[in-house]
Amino acid sequence: MNSLQRALIEKIGTDNGFEHTLVVEVSSVTLASARHATCATVAIRDNGFDIYFKSDMVSLLPELTRSFPTKQQSGGFSVADEAAFAALLRRTAGLSRALPSQVAIGYDAAVAEALSALPDGKTGTEIERAVRLRVGQQKFREALLEYWRGSCAVTGIALPEVLRASHAKPWAECSSDAERLDVFNGFLLVANLDALFDRFLISFDDQGGLLTSPRLSVTDLLKLGIHSGMRLRWLAAEHQKYLSLHRSIYEAYSLAIR
Structure with missing residues (x-):
């Protein structure tokens, strides 16, 4: 992942409910927020983004799967472009603020x-x-x-x-x-x-x-x-x-x- 790709991920995260960069690794960036407890680890792939969420809310993944049934891949989500990536982060942030414990x-x-x-x-x-x-x-x-x-x-x-x-x-x-x-x-x-x-x-x-x-x-x-x-x-x-x-x-x- 190069610096421009990292900057793009961080910008989309900031605009869609994940305003903090928690961890930066060679192939991924982990985003977080002060407004909810969910973290998102994002990797760039050839045709889009792979996103894996970490949360203590057991109902989060089923709700995300309901909203994005065609995007789930092996415990995470794969999206093809920046608009879909932003929509997924925005929905995740909203649910993370709304679901019971939060x-x-x-x-x-x-x-x-x-x-x-x-x-x-x-x-x-x-x-x-x-x-x-x-x-x-x-x-x-x-x-x-x-x-x-x-x-x-x-x-x-x-x-x-x-x-x-x-x-x-x-x-x-x-x-x-x-x-x-x-x-x-x-x-x-x-x-x-x-x-x-x-x-x-x-x-x-x-x-x-x-x-x-x-x-x-x-x-x-x-x-x-x-x-x-x-x-x-x-x-x-x-x-x-x-x-x-x-x-x-x-x-x-x-x-x-x-």
Whole structure:
């Protein structure tokens, strides 16, 4: 690898979420970031780049394989050009910031910072609870925006003003901050779907297909822009435990009104 090739890799890394050069070897460069814990080792090949990621997040590789199924090669990824290399790094950095452990790591620090900014005398259990709720919901929304690439998990609409971070297991019922902030405990939904999901008037089956409550008439569904065949754009295995809980409540509510 010559100096120009190294400079190119470092520039693409800096622009796409890997701003630090950790290790330089004869045939590869390892990139890292202060914003997440994933490292990327990059080598130049005749027709592109070979990239190998190191991360403690077990869900990272499956998510990357979902996004780049044709690029995976022997535990790493091979891409043909600079644009594909940049896209892979950008998605990896986004997921590395959004996946569960990374979100939880920064949560307490963000809460402490928010509490320290309060005026003197504005402290106490209720104030802290409100701050933790606000910061937690903000972090959860940021994580879902990263994970779903800024688009509704069902419709693909990418207008931030109408997107909501929907919990599958309600915030108040979560047993820990880790559950509340788990990116797999919910979906990024447009406002009408969010409102219905939050009230258990819709849910999703194990394959991501939309389920609708008998309380919703055909006319209601048409006016809401909801139609048969709507489904989640993808569904990870880690979603299933939360979705199963949500669906059980949805089914109980649906049975109660029949």
